[in-house]
Amino acid sequence: MGKTIIDKIWEKHVVHQEEGEPDLIYIDLHLVHEVTSPQAFSGLRMKKRRVRQPERTFATMDHNVPTVNRYKIDDPVALNQMTTLEKNCLEFGIPLAGMDSPEQGIVHVIGPELGLTQPGMTIVCGDSHTSTHGALGAIAFGIGTSEVEHVLATQTLWQTKPKTLKIEINGQLRKGVTSKDVILYILSKHGVNFGQGHVIEYCGEVIKRMSMEERMTICNMSIEGGARAGLISPDETTFSYLEGRKHTPKGEAFKKTVMQWRELASDDDAGFDRTIMIDANVITPMVSWGTNPSMTSGIKDSIPYLKDCKNELEQKSLERAIDYMGLKEGQKIADIEIQHVFIGSCTNSRLEDLRQAAEMVKGKNVHPTVRALVVPGSQQVKKEAESEGLDVIFQKAGFEWRESGCSMCLSMNNDIVPSGERCASTSNRNFEGRQGTGARTHLVSPVMAAAAALYGRFVDVSEKVSVEAL
Numbered sequence: 001m002g003k004t005i006i007d008k009i010w011e012k013h014v015v016h017q018e019e020g021e022p023d024l025i026y027i028d029l030h031l032v033h034e035v036t037s038p039q040a041f042s043g044l045r046m047k048k049r050r051v052r053q054p055e056r057t058f059a060t061m062d063h064n065v066p067t068v069n070r071y072k073i074d075d076p077v078a079l080n081q082m083t084t085l086e087k088n089c090l091e092f093g094i095p096l097a098g099m100d101s102p103e104q105g106i107v108h109v110i111g112p113e114l115g116l117t118q119p120g121m122t123i124v125c126g127d128s129h130t131s132t133h134g135a136l137g138a139i140a141f142g143i144g145t146s147e148v149e150h151v152l153a154t155q156t157l158w159q160t161k162p163k164t165l166k167i168e169i170n171g172q173l174r175k176g177v178t179s180k181d182v183i184l185y186i187l188s189k190h191g192v193n194f195g196q197g198h199v200i201e202y203c204g205e206v207i208k209r210m211s212m213e214e215r216m217t218i219c220n221m222s223i224e225g226g227a228r229a230g231l232i233s234p235d236e237t238t239f240s241y242l243e244g245r246k247h248t249p250k251g252e253a254f255k256k257t258v259m260q261w262r263e264l265a266s267d268d269d270a271g272f273d274r275t276i277m278i279d280a281n282v283i284t285p286m287v288s289w290g291t292n293p294s295m296t297s298g299i300k301d302s303i304p305y306l307k308d309c310k311n312e313l314e315q316k317s318l319e320r321a322i323d324y325m326g327l328k329e330g331q332k333i334a335d336i337e338i339q340h341v342f343i344g345s346c347t348n349s350r351l352e353d354l355r356q357a358a359e360m361v362k363g364k365n366v367h368p369t370v371r372a373l374v375v376p377g378s379q380q381v382k383k384e385a386e387s388e389g390l391d392v393i394f395q396k397a398g399f400e401w402r403e404s405g406c407s408m409c410l411s412m413n414n415d416i417v418p419s420g421e422r423c424a425s426t427s428n429r430n431f432e433g434r435q436g437t438g439a440r441t442h443l444v445s446p447v448m449a450a451a452a453a454l455y456g457r458f459v460d461v462s463e464k465v466s467v468e469a470l
């Protein structure tokens with residue numbers, strides 16, 4: 001039986017193995033941000049340890065950074081986390097894309113963008129959405145702060161080898177259906193725990209046809225299904241995405257490296273612990289209506305009825321969710337009115353996401369009762385979008401055009417949704433209070449968010465979207 005990409009990468013990285021114990025694995029790249037690193041550095045300092053491989057470590061600031069005036073940080077905790085990261089990077093010799101750097105951005109956007117993220121790597125970060133980097137064919141996962149300290153000190157990590165889950169997506173995506181809808185659909189069918197203990201490999205015709213950016217959106221939300229990580233075997237799309245990026249090998253060295261990367265893909269006869277098959281033809285534009293990402297339905301559907309719940313537990317959680325969300329059972333998704341739109345986050349803030357949203361809003365106006373934000377995932381995305389005039393399209397339509405950061409994805413900076421108000425958001429989490437105390441989040445694709453900004457409610461983008469937009 002052949003090997004999966006997960007087995008291949010894992011085997012190359014095991015430093016120490018003992019029966020019945022977790023493996024000690026080597027970590028190729030350690031990404032660091034301001035929220036989960038301060039205690040880890042304090043620990044090193046206390047134990048008088050150095051960072052083992054500063055050149056395999058890279059830091060940025062994203063969660064706390066203001067997206068309007070970079071220098072107006074009201075929250076003392078946020079300010080402290082940012083100045084502490086600066087000091088730590090200086091002291092321990094770690095490269096930092098700080099607030100003024102042209103490389104600054106959400107850690108999961110800049111890793112691939114700078115070519116730091118590469119096929120075959122093991123990548124960790126004190127952040128759950130590290131799974132995003134798996135789109136390039138790496139095993140990439142989030143770790144806790146004590147593990148951050150361990151990796152800083154040793155460049156290794158104790159990990160139990162995960163089980164493998166193949167998700168094969170075949171067929172043809174309908175008009176108006178994006179990779180965000182695919183992952184929301186998977187979550188709506190399989191729940192928020194189906195991936196527990198597994199690394200998911202996404203494959204099939206639909207994945208093959210996707211761009212790198214679309215693949216990143218899918219891998220990003222693997223964690224929302226409970227998986228340890230999600231990845232995609234690298235192919236020509238991956239290699240051409242990486243060619244010429246700042247940290248990828250150049251010239252002949254690149255060609256040689258690509259030859260090694262080609263070996264990584266799962267063998268045709270590789271055995272997985274589990275397999276899920278998805279038919280892309282049935283997926284419609286999706287909108288989350290509840291308080292976890294699996295509480296999601298198609299745009300033509302309605303909020304479920306309590307009487308249709310399988311058991312009392314499910315009924316209770318549905319009741320609580322629709323109460324928090326201020327919705328009614330049986331209410332049509334297309335009748336939900338929104339007051340805020342957030343296009344951003346590590347799920348959907350890359351250039352292609354912004355292009356799709358811009359195509360939808362071009363020459364139109366944001367609904368008078370809606371406040372709409374576009375927050376590019378990085379300074380580089382912002383610059384590229386501006387060179388294409390996307391900022392002008394958005395601003396003319398009535399959107400605010402911001403500096404890069406996590407922004408409204410979570411309420412750790414000034415961008416929050418007021419209590420009781422509703423936001424169409426391209427982010428990945430819709431838990432109670434995620435975008436602000438009492439805020440109500442609906443997870444959608446960039447085109448759906450853009451359309452919601454124009455109409456003040458959710459619309460069937462498969463009817464409204466122009467063919468060129470997708």
Ligand SMILES: CC(C)[C@H](C(=O)O)[C@@H](O)C(=O)O
Pocket residue numbers: 035036063126127128129142410
């Ligand atoms: C702040 C950080 C620890 C957190 C995470 O790990 O995911 C954040 O990025 C999030 O999306 O909730």
Ligand code: SF4
Pocket residue numbers: 062063106108127129345346347405406409410427428
């Ligand atoms: S954009 Fe959101 S999900 Fe991504 S790292 Fe930032 S806070 Fe976490």
